[in-house]
Amino acid sequence: MKINLTKPIIDKALQEGKRCLLWDDQVTGLYVEVRTSGKGSYILRYTSPLHGRQSMTLGSTDIIKLDDVRQKARELLTDVYLGNEPAHHKLQLKNAMILDEVIDNYYLPHIKAYKRSWESDFSILKNHVRPALGQLKISAIQTEDIARLQRSMKEKGLAAATCNRVVILLGFLFNLAINQWKLPAIKDNPARAVKQFKVDNQQQVFLSPEQIERLFVETRNCSQNPQLAYIVALLALTGVRKRNALNAKWSEFDEAKQTWLIPTTKSGKAQTIQLSGEVLQLLLILSSRNQSDYLFPNPTTNKPFGSIFCSWNGARTRAGLPHVRIHDLRHTFASLLINAGHSLYVVQKALGHYNPSVTMRYAHLADETLKQANNAVGGLIKAGMTSVLQPNGTESNPNPSLTPKLDLSQKGRGIGG
16 A cells, blocks of 8 residues: 655554555655564565566665655656666676686787787786786776786885886776677766876896896896896897787798897887897707797797786895896996997887987987097097197197187187177
């Protein structure tokens, strides 16, 4: 029997403590369930086109007000009428895949087909995303979950760019889940609201000879990955990117020409590396260690390593260089070339930069080399310019400290004026 529910009527029924149902005459399907314990709940009963008769508890009588529960019930009935029924959404949430399943069934197949550097995503997922979020239902992952992962990575000493990469990757994954894969129970992208850390794009680390030696000692002592020392050696000797080294095949090397033809680099083009005697010696050692098609096969799969982060992180930490990234070996290679007197053009070719502006990040290193070169030229021709360098044809000044200082600021015009 339906009645005009009021708070006094509900309170009286609760005090009597008899189990009963009080149906509301204002909202169809809304009733109060009174239990013998003296507690009560608001419940909405409706008929679903998909699932038949459904019931939904809206709240406890001692928490939610009657007017509020009526408004909520009307909103839910409207959703049912429009096809957005709560029971269906609840079922979607219950049956939603966990993030690991989405990665395996959707994301990895997608990036392997469309993304050349998919191994990088695979590494990030394996080392950071899966351990933290992999077992959560994708519909349950919130903005704070992603932000917490980002902060934890920063606290471990990882670079800001690496931490941000996780946020970018998850944002891309959720966009695909919503717009392309149409996965149920996901309406919003939780990564969108995560603020990225500020990144210094000019950050460069150049290892000193002493630091390089310490690093090599620890990579040789790495029991976790016996291949690490050889991988790091090849990176330091050639300046190639990590993935090109990990994927290197014996068929890419020409001993007679002393070259290494990398079929595809980050730019999507091939690159020819000129091999030094030290690299050829390294290749000789590696050829005696394995019969694989690859220089550095994973002993478990005989395929390239998906990631070497754990072994690398342990080695750099033991060497007292926790801030050094593998990519800094590439920066160090470039700096050593410049310090040896080679031009930025040579560095550009050695690193495989197709855009010269990328190589300009090393321009400040070349300044000192250019200064030394100019001083060397000056020393070579100084003897023949004695008469030009002495003011008014006078003899050499025996006291250089008394030589007048050049001060262009006191001149009426600058050079070329």
